[in-house]
Amino acid sequence: MATETITSTHASLNHESEDLSFPTLPPFPTNIPTAPLLRLSLSSLRSSPEESNRLFTASKELGFFYLDLRKDPLGEELISQSSKFFELAPRFYDLGREELSKYDYKNLGSYMGYKGFGSAVVDEKGNLDRNEFYNIPKDDFLGLSERPFAHPDILHQNTDLIKSYIHNSHALVTLLLSHLNSHLELPEGTLQSLHRLNAISGDQIRMIKSPPQPASDQRTALGKHTDFGSLTILFNRLGGLQILPPPSLTPAGKEPQWTYVKPLRGHCIINLGDAMTKFTGGVLRSNIHRVVSPPGEQAKETRYSVVYFARPEDEVILRRLESSVIPKGDNEGEAMNSKEWIKLQAMRLRKDTTEKSEEERKRLWEESGRGN
Numbered sequence: 001m002a003t004e005t006i007t008s009t010h011a012s013l014n015h016e017s018e019d020l021s022f023p024t025l026p027p028f029p030t031n032i033p034t035a036p037l038l039r040l041s042l043s044s045l046r047s048s049p050e051e052s053n054r055l056f057t058a059s060k061e062l063g064f065f066y067l068d069l070r071k072d073p074l075g076e077e078l079i080s081q082s083s084k085f086f087e088l089a090p091r092f093y094d095l096g097r098e099e100l101s102k103y104d105y106k107n108l109g110s111y112m113g114y115k116g117f118g119s120a121v122v123d124e125k126g127n128l129d130r131n132e133f134y135n136i137p138k139d140d141f142l143g144l145s146e147r148p149f150a151h152p153d154i155l156h157q158n159t160d161l162i163k164s165y166i167h168n169s170h171a172l173v174t175l176l177l178s179h180l181n182s183h184l185e186l187p188e189g190t191l192q193s194l195h196r197l198n199a200i201s202g203d204q205i206r207m208i209k210s211p212p213q214p215a216s217d218q219r220t221a222l223g224k225h226t227d228f229g230s231l232t233i234l235f236n237r238l239g240g241l242q243i244l245p246p247p248s249l250t251p252a253g254k255e256p257q258w259t260y261v262k263p264l265r266g267h268c269i270i271n272l273g274d275a276m277t278k279f280t281g282g283v284l285r286s287n288i289h290r291v292v293s294p295p296g297e298q299a300k301e302t303r304y305s306v307v308y309f310a311r312p313e314d315e316v317i318l319r320r321l322e323s324s325v326i327p328k329g330d331n332e333g334e335a336m337n338s339k340e341w342i343k344l345q346a347m348r349l350r351k352d353t354t355e356k357s358e359e360e361r362k363r364l365w366e367e368s369g370r371g372n
């Protein structure tokens with residue numbers, strides 16, 4: 001609805017009365033606009049057709065929603081296991097950038113493993129990112145990879161947590177896909193059959209670290225992008241994530257504005273990736289987002305995120321599926337398989353930026369296709 005406003009303040013956020021802040025962290029400011037993601041509940045989703053309808057609406061309109069995981073056995077496990085990753089992350093990054101750079105597999109053409117701090121261009125000025133992250137491949141930890149990558153010992157010491165987190169995240173993804181499958185009127189099990197746990201895919205857990213930035217020099221930590229895969233399960237505790245709402249959710253006559261997504265305790269943020277847009281000829285939305293410095297007092301803290309990216313199986317061709325809800329179209333000419341697509345997109349953002357001049361970095365930004 002063009003006349004509806006996208007932003008709301010904390011006080012009006014879904015008429016929130018519970019305290020969903022994180023007790024050990026400075027609070028998210030109350031006086032800045034936040035994106036009104038629909039707040040769904042996992043336990044309601046299991047039994048309520050209305051909740052399932054809201055899931056479909058959120059997936060079409062914004063491509064982002066909150067999922068309350070509390071009071072659901074799978075949800076509670078995800079909450080407690082994601083907390084364990086928040087405990088693991090600082091210890092993991094204590095290994096140091098030099099040690100972790102041994103696990104950067106960019107030169108082998110892979111986006112798995114470590115991405116160094118300041119190694120990607122985040123804007124048209126050629127500025128570099130302010131985060132480091134580590135991609136933990138599902139297939140290596142489930143024993144599916146023919147040639148697994150080497151990973152730091154600390155990850156192997158946490159194999160049980162990693163495996164269980166993959167299983168649980170994948171179970172949540174499968175549940176969400178089954179709801180979308182029904183609303184899309186696809187033959188039973190279609191989307192789920194493109195995302196089987198034991199099939200080779202680019203699924204990964206990502207732990208991201210962004211240290212505090214100097215007050216006088218705060219820049220984008222993670223450049224604007226859409227996720228490439230199918231569904232993303234995101235846990236963050238400090239603000240910093242922003243979305244650029246679509247024109248359809250922006251007040252008439254106004255330009256869309258980058259808007260913070262406020263983290264909520266007991267909830268994850270789910271967003272849809274490009275594969276879902278491709279499967280549905282644009283019925284489902286993969287929305288652009290980025291990470292900037294956390295707002296207010298939160299800017300003084302180190303920000304971590306724990307993310308599960310679900311991707312279609314490697315061999316799946318990314319083209320629109322057939323159903324009465326999906327418009328017919330002719331995008332098949334450019335269709336490629338999921339493995340090729342994910343690699344192309346991920347590596348686009350991972351070009352080597354060391355020793356590059358400002359001009360070269362600006363060109364890398366243009367080539368990444370994110371300038372418009």
Ligand SMILES: O=C(O)CCC(=O)C(=O)O
Nearest residue numbers: 208227236241291305307
């Ligand atoms: O850290 C966040 O809140 C978002 C991270 C993200 O968008 C990504 O890793 O793709």
Ligand SMILES: [Fe+2]
Nearest residue numbers: 225226227289
């Ligand atoms: Fe993302």
